[in-house]
Amino acid sequence: MSELGLIEKIRQLAGTSTHKSLVQSIGDDCAILRPPKNRDLVFTTDFVLENRHFTLDTHSPADIGHKALARSLSDLAAMGAEPLFCLVSLAIPAAAQSFVPNFYKGLLSLARQHNISLAGGDLAQFPSVMADVMCCGTVPTGKAFLRGAAKLGDFIYVTGALGNSAKGFRTRRGAAWKQHRRPEPRVAAGIALRRFGVRCAMDMSDGLSLDLARLCTESNVSASLHAPLPIAPGATLDDALHGGEDYELLFTAPARKKLPPEIAGLRITKIGSIIPRQSVSITLDEQPLPPKGFDHFA
Amino acid sequence: MSELGLIEKIRQLAGTSTHKSLVQSIGDDCAILRPPKNRDLVFTTDFVLENRHFTLDTHSPADIGHKALARSLSDLAAMGAEPLFCLVSLAIPAAAQSFVPNFYKGLLSLARQHNISLAGGDLAQFPSVMADVMCCGTVPTGKAFLRGAAKLGDFIYVTGALGNSAKGFRTRRGAAWKQHRRPEPRVAAGIALRRFGVRCAMDMSDGLSLDLARLCTESNVSASLHAPLPIAPGATLDDALHGGEDYELLFTAPARKKLPPEIAGLRITKIGSIIPRQSVSITLDEQPLPPKGFDHFA
Numbered sequence: 001m002s003e004l005g006l007i008e009k010i011r012q013l014a015g016t017s018t019h020k021s022l023v024q025s026i027g028d029d030c031a032i033l034r035p036p037k038n039r040d041l042v043f044t045t046d047f048v049l050e051n052r053h054f055t056l057d058t059h060s061p062a063d064i065g066h067k068a069l070a071r072s073l074s075d076l077a078a079m080g081a082e083p084l085f086c087l088v089s090l091a092i093p094a095a096a097q098s099f100v101p102n103f104y105k106g107l108l109s110l111a112r113q114h115n116i117s118l119a120g121g122d123l124a125q126f127p128s129v130m131a132d133v134m135c136c137g138t139v140p141t142g143k144a145f146l147r148g149a150a151k152l153g154d155f156i157y158v159t160g161a162l163g164n165s166a167k168g169f170r171t172r173r174g175a176a177w178k179q180h181r182r183p184e185p186r187v188a189a190g191i192a193l194r195r196f197g198v199r200c201a202m203d204m205s206d207g208l209s210l211d212l213a214r215l216c217t218e219s220n221v222s223a224s225l226h227a228p229l230p231i232a233p234g235a236t237l238d239d240a241l242h243g244g245e246d247y248e249l250l251f252t253a254p255a256r257k258k259l260p261p262e263i264a265g266l267r268i269t270k271i272g273s274i275i276p277r278q279s280v281s282i283t284l285d286e287q288p289l290p291p292k293g294f295d296h297f298a
Numbered sequence: 299m300s301e302l303g304l305i306e307k308i309r310q311l312a313g314t315s316t317h318k319s320l321v322q323s324i325g326d327d328c329a330i331l332r333p334p335k336n337r338d339l340v341f342t343t344d345f346v347l348e349n350r351h352f353t354l355d356t357h358s359p360a361d362i363g364h365k366a367l368a369r370s371l372s373d374l375a376a377m378g379a380e381p382l383f384c385l386v387s388l389a390i391p392a393a394a395q396s397f398v399p400n401f402y403k404g405l406l407s408l409a410r411q412h413n414i415s416l417a418g419g420d421l422a423q424f425p426s427v428m429a430d431v432m433c434c435g436t437v438p439t440g441k442a443f444l445r446g447a448a449k450l451g452d453f454i455y456v457t458g459a460l461g462n463s464a465k466g467f468r469t470r471r472g473a474a475w476k477q478h479r480r481p482e483p484r485v486a487a488g489i490a491l492r493r494f495g496v497r498c499a500m501d502m503s504d505g506l507s508l509d510l511a512r513l514c515t516e517s518n519v520s521a522s523l524h525a526p527l528p529i530a531p532g533a534t535l536d537d538a539l540h541g542g543e544d545y546e547l548l549f550t551a552p553a554r555k556k557l558p559p560e561i562a563g564l565r566i567t568k569i570g571s572i573i574p575r576q577s578v579s580i581t582l583d584e585q586p587l588p589p590k591g592f593d594h595f596a
Contacts (some may be wrong), residue, residue: 003593004512027516028445029376029500030340030435035333036518040321042328045385047422078327087343089430118354121429121502124345132430134343137328147326202327214302218325259583295301 006100008182017117022085031085031119039138040082044075046262050128058172058293060285061099062106064129069107071205072135073114073185074247078203079144080194081137083187088133091126099129103264107133114187138195146253150199150219154252154274155263156214157259159189159266161234162208164203176232188264193251196259201251208297211250213281213291225272225284241284242292302423304398311402315415320383329417337436342373348426349478351477356470359397360404361479362427363399367405369432369503370566371412371483376501377442378492379435379589381414381485381545386431395577397427405431412485437492443549447498448517452550452572455486455557457564460506461533464541471523481545486562491549494557499549504593509548511579511589523570523582541581 001009024032048054048068059067068087078081088107092099100123111118116135165183168176171289176244186203193201200219204211208229216223231240252274253259259268282289299307309324322330322439333339346352357365367384374381386405390397398421409416414433463481466474484501491499498517502509506527514521529538551557551570557566580587 024442024444029373030342030379030442032442033339033341033375034439035337035339039333041331041333041339043331043383043385043432043434044328044418045387045389045420045430047389047420047430048388049422049424052422075327081328085341087341089345089347091347093367120342122343122345124347124350126347126350126426128424128426129560130389130424130428132343132345134312134341134385134432136341141332144322144328145328146322149358241564285415 001097001125001204003108006097009101010104013101013108014118018115019084019117022117022119025117025119029206031087036138038102038141040141040144042076042079042081042137042139042144043134044072045132045134046075047130047132048072049130051148056129059181060175061102065103065106066182068131068133068214070183070185073116073187074175074203074205076135076137076200077186077190077249079137079139080190080201081139081144082191083114084136084138085117085119086135087119088121088131090121090131092129094125105295143194145194145199145201147200147202147215149213150221150252150274152257152274152276155255155270156223156252156272156274157270158248158250158267159186159228159268160248161230161232162244162246162248163239164232165245166239167232167235180245180293183245185247186249186266187248189266197257198251198253201249204246204248204250206244209241209282209289210291215250216281220277221274221282222276222278223272223282224275225282226291227285229271230267230269299395301421303368304395308402311399312319312416315319316413317382317415320371320415320417324416329385334436336439338438338439338442340374340377340379340435340442341432342370343430343432344369344373344566345428345430354427359400363401363404364408366431366463367408368481368483368545370431371414371485372501372503374433374435375484375488375547377435377437378488378499379437379442380489382410382434383415383417384431384433384435385417386419386429388419388429389422390424390427391425402539413589416545425589429465429480441492443497445500445516446500446515447526448513448519448550449576450519450572451553453553453568454521454550454570454572455566456528456546456548457566458546459485459528459530460544460546461537461541462530465530465533465538470576471475478543481543483545484547484564487564488546490562495555496551499547500547502544502548504542507539507580507587508589513548518575519569519572520574520576520578521580523580523587525583527569528565528567539587
């Protein structure tokens with residue numbers, strides 16, 4: 001099949017957008033958006049790369065499509081944003097053309113769950129499989145979560161349980177392995193937390209210890225954590241502290257703010273407090289917690 | 299240098315955005331845009347891949363950065379859009395960290411010429427060098443060029459000269475080789491043509507014969523071309539008809555519309571007319587012209 005034929009196939013799979021602000025989708029040099037009023041737009045882009053984020057013998061094309069979109073959707077969740085559209089750049093070996101529709105089926109199944117439209121992208125031939133997904137979402141003007149918005153005295157919270165993805169990666173079994181292959185971005189929880197007035201959040205893609213250190217840097221504060229952490233059943237403390245790809249939300253809120261025990265079906269756990277900046281960025285039960293999560297260039 | 303250190307270096311090189319609509323740039327989970335009023339936004343994304351779009355022995359890191367942005371900026375030109383911001387995903391081998399600042403210097407030098415801000419992206423380690431650049435631009439509401447807007451009787455035009463990039467790729471010498479390595483996106487020409495009332499355009503990245511066939515498909519018309527074409531000095535007719543990466547603009551306008559001989563410093567040449575749809579998409583001097591430009595999966 002030619003490039004044009006493959007693109008036409010993708011266009012058919014994508015169908016028509018439910019967002020009327022998207023006035024031109026796949027098929028022109030650019031997608032065209034007529035921005036909704038009184039909203040900010042948020043934008044993110046994330047790679048998934050063969051043998052870095054997946055391998056072809058453990059992940060189906062549909063798994064890879066799911067994961068490629070999930071990583072970027074998780075960044076929208078981290079802003080409290082409602083998903084709007086995505087652009088997908090996909091490179092595959094020439095021999096792997098049947099990969100294309102299956103990749104898009106996995107991606108579009110997740111896209112429909114979160115009401116995000118496929119609006120365009122790029123398709124190229126390359127010896128390895130890789131994808132780069134750009135997602136755009138909307139929030140009411142000025143209401144996007146910021147990493148730099150943590151205030152002294154805020155409590156620190158996480159959604160769900162930590163360490164499940166690392167456990168899945170290690171054991172290659174059961175629900176944890178499925179969560180590693182097909183992570184569920186916390187989009188609904190992000191939107192609900194924004195409606196509760198949360199202002200500071202991020203998603204955990206590289207592990208709590210590294211991601212929280214980044215939040216502390218942007219907010220110019222330190223963090224004091226305490227046990228017990230919401231460790232996923234069967235996961236180790238190390239999985240929970242330093243394992244990547246849980247894609248749970250990490251957020252802060254003023255101590256006086258009452259949050260429900262669950263939000264959008266996810267447990268919320270208080271894990272510590274924001275304190276003045278110190279030489280040590282994070283402590284856990286008063287011991288220094290060095291950032292050890294995933295660093296591409298460590 | 300760690301991933302965080304590299305990102306901090308990129309953030310310093312990028313500096314502060316001149317677009318006040320960009321309220322959050324590098325450093326959070328997403329970039330945040332407060333959309334300008336009475337404008338549509340246009341979005342595009344394009345890969346540049348090692349040994350597909352460049353080789354490390356012929357292209358410097360700065361060349362690759364330039365080319366990565368130029369390909370996406372050319373899509374903004376193809377919509378008549380004013381550049382606003384870009385997101386850059388870059389993957390490099392671990393050993394190639396010095397590549398990163400030089401890649402960004404080449405990219406940012408072109409970005410400053412076209413007033414486009416670097417607002418974020420992704421950075422990953424991978425055995426090959428590759429980049430995916432997403433560009434966002436703005437046009438007055440409803441004024442973006444469309445491939446599907448060609449009307450019967452319209453004249454067909456191109457900017458500049460054709461075949462120079464293919465000649466440069468073949469000869470590896472002189473200005474043509476420089477144009478191949480560092481293509482100049484026709485952003486100013488696109489904006490000027492929009493102000494002249496042009497409604498149908500695209501950029502030529504894969505060659506006139508293939509790109510014009512795409513325009514005809516979207517507009518449900520055929521095209522009748524005539525000699526002489528504006529062939530670049532020293533380029534062949536084949537270079538001009540089927541050579542990719544010229545990044546000139548292809549556009550149509552009503553026959554009655556007076557266009558100047560030059561626009562934004564670029565010659566404009568009438569090369570044919572839009573005619574009713576026929577079994578043959580394009581003819582040149584009444585002979586069928588098959589689409590032979592670059593197809594990733596041909």
